[in-house]
Amino acid sequence: MKKSCKPAMLGRVWAASRRALSLEHSPPHQFACCQWQAGHKPSLYYLTYRWLVFLTVTSIAVASFACQRLPRLYKGPKVELNYFKWFIYFTNWGYLLIALQAALALAVVHRYRNEKSLNISCDDDEIQMPRRQKTPVLCRMYWLAHTVATDLAFVITLVYWTLVHDPRIHEINALNLLVHGGNSLVMLAELAVTAHPVRAAHALYGAGAGLAYGLFSALYWALGGTDRLGLPAIYPTLDWNKPGSAFGFVALCAVVMMFAHGVATCLAAVRARAAARLRPAAHDRLALPAH
Template identity: 30%
Template sequence: MVKCYRKTVSLSDIWVSSNDKVSDFYASSWQRGESPLPLLVVRVLLAAVALGILVFSLTSGASPYWPIYLTNWGLIMLTMMTLSGLIVSWVAVCKSTFKETSDLPWYVSTYWFLYNIAVSNALIITVLFWSLLYKSENYEDDDDGRLFWLDISTHAINSCVALTEVLASRTPVRLLHFYQPLSIGLWYAAFTAVYYAADGTDGNGNPYIYEVLDWNEGNRAGAIVAASAAGLLVIYLMVWGLAFCRDKISISLIRTISHNLPTVPDTRLDTRILE
């Protein structure tokens, strides 16, 4: 569940090593009880879609330059997140009970970390593509529509997968974890700068990976990085808000169990004398 604040902050709060309930990572928000089966079904579908998009991207754009693009970094992280979530759900199905402790198993912590970075980065990739990179003329020679559907898959359906995981699960979102997706974004920005300094090019021989992030124009590239970092923080805050609303609604409407208790019988002794 979403953590709003705490009076004290520990290292375990900053990292992904502890949580009140392990079931938050394998039970769906939209179910009673803590059975892992409903979310397992959802995660099987999400992992299949993510793997399908990744294979589609690899087969359609296979080249030595495939690993340099942020879109493809995001696809790898999204696929790893869905697969790790599937592992968490599968282990929960196979394992009847979990030890009651706030310390999380390593595979749960791994999933949580990937969740934190993959969801926000999928959304920022979608926003950046459609706001900065999309050009309708790119599809003029796309006779079979392959490029169009590749862009739809990697810059729209990717975010649908990420949002479905957020809405279907109970995975906690903590404001203190904002640095995790941000660090990946800044890491990629540093990579593009180093790639430029090493005379790297894109697939067409241009001295940049993305034209809007051309380090030959350092001021503009720096502004793009700063704006993207701010946008990523805003998106992470929105994901936190979405998870907060998810938990509030599901707890009040779905997870709250009302007990119909029988009327308490009158145990007072009848002092009347039966005649």
């Protein structure tokens, strides 16, 4: 009897893990709506917000790429600036993800605004109970990008200002503040406005992205890659000439990423509770159908 129970228990654990890690969510139209709006269709105000976020973060990303230059206080050997090395930095990976999630969010909003009907009635007598609607691929892509971008933004801001920033090399200017501080502010605003949940188990996606960057940096170093100043380490704290400290830094970032996701999960839960208290009618309409 005990032997037969163990596989069944493992099966239930596996099924629960798959559900927790899945990107399925009902109702899917929540990905297109603001937490604070009335109704189940994306509002014009939210559409305007989505366009502003997309244009802002895209402009900052383009400016960050186009305005590259050697540090003003750099006094080392002369090096030729390689613009494409912009893509090797974790900060820029994170900002590209913010731009990607903004683009996907905009696409999701336009998709649901263009639908003539979401087949949701507000009259209790007319509400039918259809089968659970499968989450569209576009919504799942947006949810994944939003989750990882949020975790990366918080960690990038924390790690940059505590471990990476060197006043002798890094200038504190508007662009630096936008990509190393504005990134977290954007994602905090997203957490405050969006209606979809943040699932605790999805912390693994952010941690996985951090580990993927660690692997990339190791391969880049092994192939002889250098940073924009010609140094062998992309970041001083991620120097694979010292594998022990590099592994430790990657592991630390993965742990901090999990903690950052926990913070995001709590903030999203607080937002949902606040909306339910302050605008209960709007919250109920937004949540239909939740079966």
